[in-house]
Amino acid sequence: MEMEAKIQKAIDFKAEGHRCYKEKKFREAIGKYHRALLQLKGVHVVDGTTGSEVNLLSQAAAKLTEEQRRAVESTEIECYDSLTACLLQSELVNYERVKEYCLKVLSHQRDHFKAMYRAGIAFYHLGDYECALRYLRDAKNREPTDTNVLRYIQLTEMKMSKSGQRERESGKETQG
DSSP states (O other): OHHHHHHHHHHHHHHHHHHHHHTTOHHHHHHHHHHHHHHHHTTSOOTTOOSTHHHHHHHHHHTOOHHHHHHHHHHHHHHHHHHHHHHTTSSSOOHHHHHHHHHHHHHHOTTOHHHHHHHHHHHHHTTOHHHHHHHHHHHHHHSTTOHHHHHHHHHHHHHHHHHHHHHHHHHHHHHO
């Protein structure tokens, strides 16, 4: 029953996060999503913890029903996905964290469109244009007419051709 309560509490925090997001209270929403994820921490088997607590946790985790396991996974995916949406609304965007959360979503759902697109944005802003392009093209394959995806692909290709041009120019200077 304790596991069921933790899962329900996580779902409640997630719902509060969604409400805050709709009200454009992004900071508050981020807090709610983090609290939801913290609730689920105890539900998973925590490796590296010492003492008998691990045995209790692993026994409890083993007793999760298929329905509970699905609820935990979908709640985590939704929280990480929503966190990236909130983070991208921040004044100072932490693109490293956006990338990390997108990759967590994609590790569960390879074809998650928003996670692909947002991962592309994160890699773009982190200066890894090849990775950005890979994720953006994957997103384009899912939604070929999405104008945001198309615009970011264009921006990324421009950055790549500019950096390639600079490398060629600096190569000429060293030879001349």
